[in-house]
Amino acid sequence: MNSLKQHAADPAMTGFRPPAIPDVQVRGFWGERIDAVADRTVHILYDRCLAAGMFDQIDPSRPVPELRLKFHPYPDGKLNTVNAQMFWDSDVAKVIEAAAYALYRHKDPELESKIDAVIDMFARLQQPDGYLNSWYIRMQPGLRWTNLRDCHELYCAGHLMEAAVAYYQATGKRQLLDVMCRYADHIDATFGPEPDKIPGYCGHEEIELALVRLSRQTGEQRYMNLAKFFIDARGQQPHYFDIEAKKRDPGERYQHGTYEYNQSHLPVRQQTKVVGHAVRAMYLYAGMADIAAEFGDDSLTKALQTLWDDLTTKQMYVTGGIGPAAANEGFTDYYDLPNESAYAETCASVGLVFWASRMLGRTPDRIYGDIMEQALYNGALAGLAADGAKFFYENPLESRGGHHRWTWHSCPCCPPNIARIIASIGTYMYASSASDIAVHLYGESTARLRVANTAVTLEQQTQYPWNGEVGITVQVDAPTSFALCLRIPAWAESASISVNGAFFDNKDNRGYARIEREWRPGDKVELRFAMEVRPMHANPKVMQDLGRVAMTRGPLVYCLEGIDNPEGLQSILVPKSAPGAVTSSLPSLGNAVAIDIPVLRESLDAWGNALYSTKTPDLKSSTARFVPYHLWDNREPGEMLVWVRSQS
Amino acid sequence: MNSLKQHAADPAMTGFRPPAIPDVQVRGFWGERIDAVADRTVHILYDRCLAAGMFDQIDPSRPVPELRLKFHPYPDGKLNTVNAQMFWDSDVAKVIEAAAYALYRHKDPELESKIDAVIDMFARLQQPDGYLNSWYIRMQPGLRWTNLRDCHELYCAGHLMEAAVAYYQATGKRQLLDVMCRYADHIDATFGPEPDKIPGYCGHEEIELALVRLSRQTGEQRYMNLAKFFIDARGQQPHYFDIEAKKRDPGERYQHGTYEYNQSHLPVRQQTKVVGHAVRAMYLYAGMADIAAEFGDDSLTKALQTLWDDLTTKQMYVTGGIGPAAANEGFTDYYDLPNESAYAETCASVGLVFWASRMLGRTPDRIYGDIMEQALYNGALAGLAADGAKFFYENPLESRGGHHRWTWHSCPCCPPNIARIIASIGTYMYASSASDIAVHLYGESTARLRVANTAVTLEQQTQYPWNGEVGITVQVDAPTSFALCLRIPAWAESASISVNGAFFDNKDNRGYARIEREWRPGDKVELRFAMEVRPMHANPKVMQDLGRVAMTRGPLVYCLEGIDNPEGLQSILVPKSAPGAVTSSLPSLGNAVAIDIPVLRESLDAWGNALYSTKTPDLKSSTARFVPYHLWDNREPGEMLVWVRSQS
Secondary structure, eight states: OHHHHHHHHSGGGSOOBOOOGGGEEEOHHHHHHHHHIIIIIHHHHHHHHHHHTHHHHHOTTSOOOOSEEEEEEOTTSOEEEEEOOTTHHHHHHHHHHHHHHHHHHSOOHHHHHHHHHHHHHHHHHOOTTSOOOHIIIIISTTOTTSOTTTSOHHHHHHHHHHHHHHHHHHHOOOHHHHHHHHHHHHHHHHBSSSTTSBOOOOSSOOHHHHHHHHHHHHOOHHHHHHHHHHHHHTTOSSOHHHHHHHHHOTTOOOTTSSGGGGTOSSOGGGOOSOOSBHHHHHHHHHHHHHHHHHHTOHHHHHHHHHHHHHHHHHSBOTTSOBOOBTTTTBOOSTTOOOSTTOOOOHHHHHHHHHHHHHHTTTSOOHHHHHHHHHIIIIIIGGGBOTTSSOBOSSOOSEESSOOOOBSOOSSTTHHHHHHHHHHTTHHHHEEEOSSEEEEOSOOSEEEEEEETTEEEEEEEEEOTTSSOEEEEEEEESSOEEEEEEEEOOTTOSSEEEEETTEEOOOOOBTTEEEEEEEEOTTEEEEEEEOOOEEEEEEOTTOGGGTTEEEEEETTEEEEEETTTOTTOSTTEEEOTTOTTOEEEEEGGGTTEEEEEEEEEEEEOTTTOSOSEESSOOEEEEEEEEEEEGGGTTSSSOOOEESEEEEOO | OHHHHHHHHSGGGSOOBOOOGGGEEEOHHHHHHHHHIIIIIHHHHHHHHHHHTHHHHHOTTSOOOOSEEEEEEOTTSOEEEEEOOTTHHHHHHHHHHHHHHHHHHSOOHHHHHHHHHHHHHHHHHOOTTSOOOHIIIIISTTOTTSOTTTSOHHHHHHHHHHHHHHHHHHHOOOHHHHHHHHHHHHHHHHBSSSTTSBOOOOSSOOHHHHHHHHHHHHOOHHHHHHHHHHHHHTTOSSOHHHHHHHHHOTTOOOTTSSGGGGTOSSOGGGOOSOOSBHHHHHHHHHHHHHHHHHHTOHHHHHHHHHHHHHHHHHSBOTTSOBOOBTTTTBOOSTTOOOSTTOOOOHHHHHHHHHHHHHHTTTSOOHHHHHHHHHIIIIIIGGGBOTTSSOBOSSOOSEESSOOOOBSOOSSTTHHHHHHHHHHTTHHHHEEEOSSEEEEOSOOSEEEEEEETTEEEEEEEEEOTTSSOEEEEEEEESSOEEEEEEEEOOTTOSSEEEEETTEEOOOOOBTTEEEEEEEEOTTEEEEEEEOOOEEEEEEOTTOGGGTTEEEEEETTEEEEEETTTOTTOSTTEEEOTTOTTOEEEEEGGGTTEEEEEEEEEEEEOTTTTTOSEESSOOEEEEEEEEEEEGGGTTSSSOOOEESEEEEOO
16 A cells, blocks of 8 residues: 555556547547448457357257357368367457447447347356356356366456446446346355455456456456455465366376466466466456556566566567467467467457556556557557458468468457457557546547546547657647656657647656646647658577568568569568668558568579579569558468568 | 390490498498497397387297387486387398398397397298288288288388398398298289289388399399389379278278378379378389389389489488478478478488489489488488487487487387498499499498409598598509599589599599599509588578578588587578688597688677667677587587578
């Protein structure tokens, strides 16, 4: 509690809360994406859940389905047969959540009635004691709470809580919220440090941040305390997962070997290295950040700062993709960032955005804001096709032409995850405290915010991220004093700020320009970020990127695609400083900005048939076209490459 | 038969036969390796066969063993449990063959009596009808000849035939030779194009070349004809493996999908692409080359030339390693030569040497001699530790430090294979025809040969491959006219030849200097090959080697090892032309020649903690030490790299 008081003395530390989704009207770049989600993706998500048989598992009025189900066809037309998944409740929950956000975009009574029907299934499925999990009620009855480590039981509850809050906020309908409060009450009565309760926690984190959200919506402090318990209990000795496993079978071997997989190898405050399953790690850290903010817990914040540094300086792709390995869907060794085999699950980058946005909850800091933007525009956004109809699960940074978007996935966690974050993007753009408004992300939009007990409307006019000019008009009913905190991205090597045309002399404030003044109706801030083409080098410890550069412009990472560069991507040698780069607008990719760069290309013309030779390959001049990474595989299939060989 | 007559008109086409093993006394580089095999490896091989339980399977006086056996421990001390293998007869056969060659090196009554006992087991196991296969006699009785495709039955017979010939030649003992002639008679009575015989052939080629060897030893033409039948029948329609599979189970699915895996997808004369399992392919081509030479079959030679070109210009590592993929232990796509994951089985490079040496049987041609040397000194020789006690199965060209030599392998084909080729290396060094003597490989040695119906002794004095000076003294009883054909390796950009001190003006003859004269006792030829450090580039179609060079010197490919270059191998940038390279002798590696090259090294000193940056990594001057690839992992474990980044 002491720490809370200390923070209160720092005007930037009073806690920043995001606006509600309907309070931000998003247009421009993100507006188009939200429309794709609302018009297409959410309908696809619902249809795929239906086709996969998820509702057959949930609806108590239908026969219990067999374990093996025919599944949606792969892109090659083959039918994929999968087990019904024990975490399907969570996938359906994320669809409900994405649909809730889509309903803000425009009314859609047909969609709403479908979702109502799904919620009704859950309501009918709920047990008299409040318990609600379709797998353990219908597929494996009698085994509830026997394997928290592997079976996603509390994880499913968490996603349903998030869905309940979102759907209530979007529609005013309480059914799912009431259901989930009853379930939360049941969980609260079941888990905790008291001797008569289970001292366990979930192997897949999620319920922690979800309980915070439910608590904030309902005002119920017990939910907040329960979230804190789950975080505090994690990794303590005697280890709950050991106790639980011995009860099941004393000889049971844990398939993942160590508890690093689910971040329970140590109490969370002692963790210094980001390990294990990437999505789990991100959800844990997001929950820890929530609890740190809610309880003013500096010991959690300190651990999170260490983990943040660990992740972002040793284990993150330039795209903001994280978790290089498929084997554990997660982290391996420091600086191990293979490009072609990168797992870099869409959900993991989405999770990184969740974590970053919560780190911004204590104070605006570019360390978090920049990475949030980087992960959002690249590693996460790549997960959804431009038309909203196809998905990436893995996000490699190099492809020889065999990696393509899916119509669906046997583990369909990513599609609804990228859909829900896009559809709620407005809440990541802005935040306000008692005295400050922060603009974390730039984009054409109108935000209704509250600061200094006053309603303030900010209107952003910009074509960001395609160019770096941003106009922000402040609308207040009467002159109001507050600070407007504007993120100055680290990539913007020159940034100019003016207020009503007058130069603003920025004193850097954790990478934010903090403009503290009495704002009057119609005051206008103009930002101008240099949007140069910036070739990035990786730390030489990243072996896979040695001698290579990644082209970036603004927040976007670029890549080469075969369709634009048909003679092979690996033979291209870019100059280290990319002189002569020219931008143009690509109608085939929604007028995205492409970059053309004069390059050298190793020529095969004079090489002959030899496999090895002492002669150096000839070089000829050429031009390479780079397109935004998040837009790759939206045209013809072919090769793709982010880290391009550089001239030395 | 016409083609044979045409060849007779070309003095270089009369057929070159290698000397018998005891006719070449090998000293120097290869002499040390033969000593290691004779003094250590063959004993280890025998002991490992014993420990694996192979003799329990073979000896009919012991109980039939269980299918699951404890096996030799892995390097990490864990016990490896494997199935008894249906191809163990072949592993034991290769041990007998290697032991036979070792007995030439020095008498070893204890080893000889052990081998005699093993041979006696096979003799006692042989069935009244001549059939001999421990798996089908003891482990799966009643199923003989029911799955030629997968079960290595004729392959085992082939290796036993090779062992029989070798052991008879080395010891004069006929027991195994007689056993294998009876078995060959049985096979000849069982297989063939006649309606009452099985029209099949083995899924793993080997018996073809073995029957040629048995025929040459015994003078039995039926064995030669049977070898030709197996080659001619391969891949014909209706496909024998289809017929056989339908008999076993009409619904059976072939695990490898296509018959390319065992090179039976097409009749062999129609094959133009090297495909499938690498060792199988090499053994097939070696057998084809034998038959081409024996029958003067130009249609086979033409196919082999096409396949040779296919392999060596599109599918071969610079080490002479072949077969990049573990999945099929074989070939994938053209120019797909990943370094870290290279399978490049030791046996496959050994097989390439077999094939190359047989291509030289029709005429000396550097196209074959150079590759034979390249595969022998690098991809094959790496398979045996310098002390003869440990083995590589896979031979990657890059390791982050986790790839090490085995004390044994669950599929122990490679250790006896590299042992037998080393112990018989003299037969690969020389060959003679009616009019010519060819020196294919250089190395300190004395060879007794016959040419022009006269005994000729060649004495090579050289420290090859450590330097390029070779003296060859010709000893004849009386002046004798013949041509001495000396391979001038393509890598020797300057080579000088003198005869008794007089310059010899070499007219290139398929890459061999052909010195045709009347040779007198004590005539001396001196060769001097430039042994420059030669940085090799790969064809730019090999993506994995783009922007990289491999250092070579003479026939040896070099690599970097962590023990010599402790600051990381991937940060080293070598100049394209390697100016300033200095050689030195390494006592820790048996006085092998090391190469020190001034390089640049990407420095981490000024990089800081950033994972990505627009700044270019600093370069500092340094020196990198390269050691011969075949000697890697003989000192401290650590990183290894063949293809080193080059300055552009």
